Amino acid sequence: MSDIIDVQTNDQKAEDLKAIGWVSYALHLIVALGAVIPGAQPGAALLIVALVIDLVKKGDAEGTWQANHFSWRIRTVIWAGVLYVVTSPLWLLLVVPGMIAWGLISIWFLYRIVRGMVAMNKSQAVDA
Template identity: 35%
Template sequence: MSDTLQRPDPSGMSLRNLTHAAYGLFALGFVSAGFLGIATLAAVVLLYIKRQDTAGTFYAAHFDWLLSTFWWGLLWLAISGILTLIFIGWLGVLATVIWVLYRLIRGWLALLEGRAPGAYE
């Protein structure tokens, strides 16, 4: 789908720019190793607030992609954090970090190419 299907946003920010902002905030919180975790939380809040505006566009897939990345990553980090008490959780933390980084890169590249994340052409 193209950008022409999007409804105009009263704030003047296009869905494309909004999606880039969400990826940027999420990445900022992630690469700062949690020191700027508020940026990731801001991205999640932004995604939930603007989610309805993306209905019917391929941006909805990006919003779902980022939200599922956040919630699954949080779940696996919590489980891995508990397992660090028996010294095997560090592998889970490493695997989760790599997985979240992969999904951020893959999703953002798909956005730059104008397609939904996970869609192969």
């Protein structure tokens, strides 16, 4: 009896990780655009799904240029969350300072996602 072992090549693994990365970036982009465009809030659920994907698949990317992208997206979400929480008291003072702060954070979030997507398109790590 012969056992057939399905060994995934490094090229296939790299392509699978890249596909997962694009899905994650797409989810992040939808959330980022929703944060920047007034009235278009897709909700935090998509962001949580993308974050879980990144956390689960990060280990599979260890030792590849794509590991950098998983860390990049995770750090972006964590920093954005911290910044939103830290600036949330501004909404209690007046609406305008809260809107300005959250608008700037949303633009920064969008910038980080687009920057990561550009690097992914070039099959390169994101320069920190």
